[in-house]
Amino acid sequence: MSGKRKKEVGIKQENILEAVVLADSFNKRFYPVTENRPRCLFPVANQPLISYTLEFLSICGVKHIYVYACHCLDQVKQYILQSKWANTSSPCKVTIVSSQDLTSVGDVLRDVDQKNLFETDFLIVPGDIVSNLKLSVALEEHRNRREKDKNSPLMTLVLRSSSPAHRSRTPEDNIAVALDLSSNRVLHYHRFNKAASKVNFPLNILQDPKSRVELRYDLTDTGIWVCSPQVPQLFTDNFDYQTQYDLIKGVLINEEFLGNQIHAHVA
Template sequence: GIATDAAWSFKMTVHVIGDEGCRCFGDAMRDLDNKALIRGNFILLGADTVTNADLRPVLEQHKRQAKFDKGTAATLVFKECANNVRTGNELLIAVDRRNDRLHYHQRLRMHHKESRYQIPLDVFLGNSCVALHHNLLDPQIAIGSPSMLSLFNDNFDFQTRDDFVRGLLINEELLDSRIYVAMLPAAQYAHKVNNWPAYQLVSRDIINRWAYPFVPDIGLYKLQQQYVFHKDNIYKSPEAHVSKVALLQNVVIQAGSHVDSGTVISDSVIGANCRIGKNCRLTNAYLMAGVTVMDNCKLEHCVVGDGAIINVECDVSAGCVLGAKSVLPAKTTLAKTLITSTPSRRRSEDEVAVELKSIGPNAYIVSDLTTGDPEDSDGEDLLPQQALCIPKMGDLLAPLDEI
């Protein structure tokens, strides 16, 4: 049964360690080092990483390398990915083919494919056998040595994991520390969900069962069956009410949701207790819990937050994100727009003022006000620190330059 399939979860004890002084990834690593809670090799991954990978071989590889090279600080785990899709987690790296030692690390742009790469000449002059990998995905998984924590404590400018990698590559001799890499097998799944394009991609992969056993019908949540799996990757809760509706492919409908006749749904996720009216068309739409969509609406490549209401004859497409409890007036047409339900206020003197345009009592357009290009940032968090607009949904099958 489900309890047997998920028996591994009962053997796991979770200890939550908090500290009010931690403001970034680097602070958390320094706090762990100060508390001396980790004394051996450890697996490091973010809460937003989705994976079914067996990391035991990678851990053993790291241990063998650490015996040979006492300066082994970490082994970074990567996976090959498609060249035509970018979610902001793709990389170009240069490694020594003889021992998988990392010599160069560069994040690739999210929206525009590079026409050329600039790699320091020293990478090739100092190493006789270098391999370049430009089609790699960084799922933010690493095997760390105990020295990794102390390196964060000794270098307070290490705020993110990318800071750590960059710092070690630049100061390898000074710090006497090195980084190695490991590749996941093609059959194993791993991806980081840190923006809406990644959310869309991982949702599609889960629905298509690439992340098995993490599939909707496995019933890990509350250890009870949540969906019935039908052909064409249709996952429908027994408690969902669907009447004369065309469910084409790759659809998830949660419990308590009601879909009226004449509606066509494909490649979409419908949250719990949603209400969708008649003659609607949903394609690549992600509806959170309690969303109401009135009659004759078209939703395409969008995300709709909890409790939002979309009135009759609305057209929401081309990468819109509607915030929780927002109310879209009837016959509204939106494209590439972020909507919030309330006027935002500046929470501190350092934040950028947000220019809001009201299109209804509970619907305000958030402008794309930024102080710089988010893709210029080398940090782990790809969302710009002073921008309120998040990366929007796109067509995963479209050419890269058109997203």
């Protein structure tokens, strides 16, 4: 009987959903406005953006959130400690991890790996998201893939439909993605820079006669990742990975040798 109870407790613990919130954008996109205030504390309807991010994750069932604060970390800590998220009655636990030594997304994920924060799948979310997306489908798809194969499915990118002319898109948001329609596996991911207007898709993604490949330019990356515990370790193993895009490029280039796969969920 005690063995059965231990098994049930283990199942419950595995279903606890956790997340990393990046309170720093690690870029100067809104500089100099962000020089003395982080973007996640910009007010919308009299509430800082990070409050919407935390609410969004809470609604999605996240029970423990690690907020990584780097730029203007004292302001981020002050807000959270004075908000409802610091109360014992908060719908989820919020832990603040603050350090000015972390200067990139890669540094944050290496710190996550060093602290060994996650043993099961978790989320990575920017700290300035205002969203009502339901992540249950993306989570279920990711978990189903991981149940069938615990090694290959590395993470699921949450993308959303957004026409190239939509006013919410900027040149910095422009991406081109090749997807395997049968599995939603990402075969190629290209982020445009301001000077480039062309993308070269590798021919090998079109060589399998059984696969159906879709090339899309009408998607925007939300910055939300559903990750396996191996993701932080990859950042540790590759110190040149500084951004999310570095990881995606590295995984897709080495997929044939390492077997890691990236999938997408289109909202």
